[in-house]
Amino acid sequence: MNLITISGPPSSGKTSVIVKTIDALKRRNLKVGVVKFDCLYTDDDVLYKKLNIPVKKGLSGSLCPDHYFVSNIEEVTQWGVKIDLDVLITESAGLCNRCSPYIKDIKAICVIDNLSGINTPKKIGPMLKAADIVVITKGDIVSQAEREVFASRVRQVNPKAITMNINGLTGQGAFELSTLILDDKQITTVKGKELRFSMPSALCSYCLGERRIGEDFQLGNVRKMNLGDK
Amino acid sequence: MNKIDFINLNINQVIEEYPFMADYFSENENLFKDFSKSPSSIIDELTEEELEDLAIDKELTLNNYYEYFNQMLDFLGIEDDRVESLTIIKGYDKSGIRETHDLTINVGEVIAIVGPTGSGKSRLLADIEWIADEDTPTKRKILINNKEADKKWRFSSGNKIVAQLSQNMNFVMDLTVKEFLELHANSRLVEDVDNVVKKIIEEANLLAGETFDLETPITSLSGGQSRALMIADTAILSKSPIVLIDEIENAGIDRKKALDLLVKEEKIVLMATHDPILALMADKRIVIKNGGISKIIFTNNEEKQMLKKLEEVDKFLMKERQLIRLGQSIKLESLHID
Ligand SMILES: Nc1nc2c(ncn2[C@@H]2O[C@H](COP(=O)(O)OP(=O)(O)OP(=O)(O)O)[C@@H](O)[C@H]2O)c(=O)[nH]1
Ligand SMILES: [Mg+2]
Ligand SMILES: [Zn+2]
Ligand SMILES: [Zn+2]
Numbered sequence: 001m002n003l004i005t006i007s008g009p010p011s012s013g014k015t016s017v018i019v020k021t022i023d024a025l026k027r028r029n030l031k032v033g034v035v036k037f038d039c040l041y042t043d044d045d046v047l048y049k050k051l052n053i054p055v056k057k058g059l060s061g062s063l064c065p066d067h068y069f070v071s072n073i074e075e076v077t078q079w080g081v082k083i084d085l086d087v088l089i090t091e092s093a094g095l096c097n098r099c100s101p102y103i104k105d106i107k108a109i110c111v112i113d114n115l116s117g118i119n120t121p122k123k124i125g126p127m128l129k130a131a132d133i134v135v136i137t138k139g140d141i142v143s144q145a146e147r148e149v150f151a152s153r154v155r156q157v158n159p160k161a162i163t164m165n166i167n168g169l170t171g172q173g174a175f176e177l178s179t180l181i182l183d184d185k186q187i188t189t190v191k192g193k194e195l196r197f198s199m200p201s202a203l204c205s206y207c208l209g210e211r212r213i214g215e216d217f218q219l220g221n222v223r224k225m226n227l228g229d230k
Numbered sequence: 231m232n233k234i235d236f237i238n239l240n241i242n243q244v245i246e247e248y249p250f251m252a253d254y255f256s257e258n259e260n261l262f263k264d265f266s267k268s269p270s271s272i273i274d275e276l277t278e279e280e281l282e283d284l285a286i287d288k289e290l291t292l293n294n295y296y297e298y299f300n301q302m303l304d305f306l307g308i309e310d311d312r313v314e315s316l317t318i319i320k321g322y323d324k325s326g327i328r329e330t331h332d333l334t335i336n337v338g339e340v341i342a343i344v345g346p347t348g349s350g351k352s353r354l355l356a357d358i359e360w361i362a363d364e365d366t367p368t369k370r371k372i373l374i375n376n377k378e379a380d381k382k383w384r385f386s387s388g389n390k391i392v393a394q395l396s397q398n399m400n401f402v403m404d405l406t407v408k409e410f411l412e413l414h415a416n417s418r419l420v421e422d423v424d425n426v427v428k429k430i431i432e433e434a435n436l437l438a439g440e441t442f443d444l445e446t447p448i449t450s451l452s453g454g455q456s457r458a459l460m461i462a463d464t465a466i467l468s469k470s471p472i473v474l475i476d477e478i479e480n481a482g483i484d485r486k487k488a489l490d491l492l493v494k495e496e497k498i499v500l501m502a503t504h505d506p507i508l509a510l511m512a513d514k515r516i517v518i519k520n521g522g523i524s525k526i527i528f529t530n531n532e533e534k535q536m537l538k539k540l541e542e543v544d545k546f547l548m549k550e551r552q553l554i555r556l557g558q559s560i561k562l563e564s565l566h567i568d
Binding site for chain 1 (some may be wrong): 253254257258282285287288293295297298301352356360365366367383386393394395396400401402403410411413414417456459460464465467468
């Protein structure tokens, strides 16, 4: 089986790109499934199901979705193997700019859209910086020049990645993506593999459910802003 | 230059020798603060905690830095591979029937692509953009200068072979025309930014019905002004030798001048259109049916004569539109078309 990890900011077009790419993969008679990782809510699973794509979803609730992803990716891989998938795609809501779900030797794709503003590439950290392929969507809404400026910003953050434009509505570019994501190396487990980027632990009292505000209640890894008075 | 040497040059030296790197350092100013040091030593001096805070992986950061430098060098060297011609080698339509024509298009030519919605015009444009090599659903093959094209065109994000002018030419960035053009010129490593910006706005104002200036916010340009700006920008600033246009409809720009400008800048222009004036301005038109190229029509003399008449009709319509806009009445006798 081939495992592909896809991440990107909310509503950047991940599902649209995945659906169009799966259309192209299906034409090659490949069986593709999807697992969606999100934080509080998603109805992506309903959409995938409607398109007859085997799907599972996981909601991380109070955890960073990427931490939750690593804790579950081996089980998810085993699900894919059990139902005989040729390709398993994970869609992660890139809600944490400090983390990314990318694993060494597993294809990593970041989906980001042209509308998100020219400083977004700089802001979103490992999710963009450590990807193999960067897909830029919603080019149909902006001008050629804005697409170029945006792509050059992406290149400054991640010059190694293949950067491509895909229209999530029409699927233009998705066929091309489908030719880039498959690997000869098949996997049956991710046990023993490593994350591309370490995830911060950041354990403070609020991580553990504290609600009360004030120094008396702050324990563990607490950091204070510098407001310039000192 | 090899990687070890490069990452150990201090930043001031790098910027002096390679001015195009200045932008990189200002984009990464949170990390590279002290220009008297080298990127390698700056990162070496960070503590574990600082590395984690900035979400930096030492090796990845330095690799990316070196890779960016090399790509920019390549990008500047692109003049060497000029595109003189583009050839489309026949593939198959949606029913698996072989297309009947190969087609070569030379620099300075304008080609129209016609056919009903959904017939496969966008697929043809996508095949060209991807420099298809019998590896797309149509199995077409694209040659550049009569030779198999270098696959680097597919992946180099900086020097795309194709610039697309899509139907939507909205802007979303919160910038003035001047700021925007400067940003774009910088991303293309243009040297004489001020002059290039001036030239673009001049040409754009020749195309647009209503003029605008450098201080206008791009988001407040009208549809016609945005199109005019984008066409001038693509003609003058974009290095892409092939321009694909998806329907420039009438909205307030001089279409003939627009095409002339693109062709003058030595581009190959392909446009999907239903507009008779645009279609007849082209030297040839490709007719798409059921996903395949079914016919190639050369614009003949009769059609060229017809084009003149259509242009008169168009001018007439523009004049009437102007009268309506100015709040005047329309007179029947103003209609003279022979
Ligand atoms: N115009 C345009 N709209 C797009 C494009 N790609 C996606 N969209 C629209 O953007 C919205 C979000 O797309 P999704 O594919 O659901 O985005 P997502 O990243 O999966 O979103 P979440 O999973 O909820 O984070 C939808 O309304 C899509 O139709 C595109 O290329 N152009
Ligand atoms: Mg989604
Ligand atoms: Zn996180
Ligand atoms: Zn916490």
